[in-house]
Amino acid sequence: AQSVTQLDSHVSVSEGTPVLLRCNYSSSYSPSLFWYVQHPNKGLQLLLKYTSAATLVKGINGFEAEFKKSETSFHLTKPSAHMSDAAEYFCVGGDTGRRALTFGSGTRLQVQP
Amino acid sequence: EPEVTQTPSHQVTQMGQEVILRCVPISNHLYFYWYRQILGQKVEFLVSFYNNEISEKSEIFDDQFSVERPDGSNFTLKIRSTKLEDSAMYFCASSVAGGPGDTQYFGPGTRLTVL
Numbered sequence: 334a335q336s337v338t339q340l341d342s343h344v345s346v347s348e349g350t351p352v353l354l355r356c357n358y359s360s361s362y363s364p365s366l367f368w369y370v371q372h373p374n375k376g377l378q379l380l381l382k383y384t385s386a387a388t389l390v391k392g393i394n395g396f397e398a399e400f401k402k403s404e405t406s407f408h409l410t411k412p413s414a415h416m417s418d419a420a421e422y423f424c425v426g427g428d429t430g431r432r433a434l435t436f437g438s439g440t441r442l443q444v445q446p
Numbered sequence: 447e448p449e450v451t452q453t454p455s456h457q458v459t460q461m462g463q464e465v466i467l468r469c470v471p472i473s474n475h476l477y478f479y480w481y482r483q484i485l486g487q488k489v490e491f492l493v494s495f496y497n498n499e500i501s502e503k504s505e506i507f508d509d510q511f512s513v514e515r516p517d518g519s520n521f522t523l524k525i526r527s528t529k530l531e532d533s534a535m536y537f538c539a540s541s542v543a544g545g546p547g548d549t550q551y552f553g554p555g556t557r558l559t560v561l
Binding site: 364365367369374375376377378379382384385423427428429430431432433434435436437438439 | 450477479481487489490494501502504544545546547548551553554555
């Protein structure tokens with residue numbers, strides 16, 4: 334069964350510095366992987382997704398993630414953090430034959446001025 | 447851009463009461479879902495619904511829960527005889543197709559508080 338692990342519950346960066354949010358997955362099959370972001374009082378918004386095409390996936394707002402099968406990782410990065418990036422980020426997996434998504438525990442990103 | 451909407455944003459109920467959480471999925475979507483997040487825990491899948499039937503459900507989704515699409519726009523989650531441990535944020539989602547790589551679009555959630 335699919336499981337998704339977010340390695341950091343809280344990450345704090347300064348505005349203008351790089352962002353790295355870490356995610357590892359385990360799956361018996363080729364997974365589909367997503368990153369969602371949740372701003373306060375808003376729904377979960379899709380940032381990007383990987384579905385076995387290109388391993389480097391570009392998303393909205395300058396975010397990207399690289400699927401590394403050898404490391405079972407799907408880390409989210411952004412070259413330069415903006416204050417508006419402060420939010421909760423979820424790494425999410427989809428598994429072959431299932432409709433259910435499996436969520437990581439979330440990483441709260443804080444951006445300091 | 448079309449969005450999934452949910453009402454109410456916050457529901458307070460007494461233990462043992464029935465609650466109905468409402469969702470309006472994106473209009474051309476065919477697959478509908480409920481998830482929940484108990485405070486401090488992961489978001490958990492409850493149920494998926496397609497063609498007026500439950501297509502997948504988790505262990506959490508027992509006889510206390512039911513889902514319905516009463517008309518062409520609404521999708522509801524009913525919780526009978528609520529318990530304290532049902533207090534959580536409940537998210538509705540919808541998707542065009544139901545495969546593992548198909549994007550599920552989420553609503554803002556309903557916070558359910560059971561007293």
